[in-house]
Amino acid sequence: MFGGFSRDMGIDLGTANTLVYVKGKGILVREPSVVAIRTDTGSIEAVGNDAKNMIGRTPGNIVAVRPMKDGVIADFETTATMIRYFIRQAQKNQGILSRRPNVMVCVPSGITAVEKRAVEDATKQAGAREAYTIEEPFAAAIGADLPVWEPTGSMIVDIGGGTTEVAIISLGGIVTSRSVRLAGDEMDEAVIQYIKKRYNLMIGERTSETLKMEIGSAMPSEQNEKMDIRGRDLISGLPKTIEVTSHEITEALLETVNSIIDAVKVTLEKSPPELAADIMDRGIVLTGGGALLRNLDKLLSEETGMPVLVAENALDCVGIGTGRALENLHLFKSKSGITARSKRGR
């Protein structure tokens, strides 16, 4: 069914970023999951990087939207158009345009059957010949090179933009998992609210994300770094610059970080003892962009008493794993408890 031709692809359809992995070629597309739409005609002006640059800077008749929210489709038609664009980009990069690819898309583990079906339908509408879905933590574990098919426990925590996925995997199946709709985006929102409350200053999403990535830390860092940011003073209504410190961002992120840690603890508590022992040996593996928050691994290790490692290429693991899963479809079909399934033409 899947020949050697490089046309099949795995798509990490993220809330923040979309990655396309092409069989035998690696990750060929990596762009923000953003679409710019003209409000008067409803036409798509830009997708991906070009659209992201328009956020907060668009004239009245163009809106930049993120069609995925909390890891699921918030706007079906726009998502389908976005997927079509990304498939095209991946094909263009290979010099193939005409063939309809088989596509594996990852989905959060906690979504409903209706939400999952929407992803499959949008993928087919976008031009896929066959659409398959795989649960995100499983894909992340494959992408992080964990021994998912072996009779040993592996624990993965994937912290994306919209969702945090925690799962314990053994023998090709998810033994126990938890998905919370709370991850990097929620951190950005927490920073916005903190700055608003403390300084009466309104800042945008991009500024809060920059603060988080540049000076943010899950626990107070030794170097209390500082950063100047600009926003709109809520009292005077005028632009204003203030200085923000790492410790302040740690305080802003406290609640979100604690909720993520709780999700990990609850999952660990549900783990069968033998698997918990395996995890103790190998450690908890963190993937996704949120895993790059400074000191999150350290804090999680202190809180759980387990070794914690950030995967190499943490941002790419889900994309790589989704694509590799497509290469190993035979393994999925022959094993129970696997979440990939195919949907033949309509």
Ligand SMILES: Nc1ncnc2c1ncn2[C@@H]1O[C@H](COP(=O)(O)OP(=O)(O)OP(=O)(O)O)[C@@H](O)[C@H]1O
């Ligand atoms: N160095 C960093 N420190 C903290 N957060 C980071 C860093 N780099 C990226 N992020 C955050 O990671 C998130 C995006 O991660 P990722 O691309 O894995 O998510 P996604 O796959 O799009 O989302 P989801 O899996 O929820 O659908 C964003 O919230 C981004 O701000």
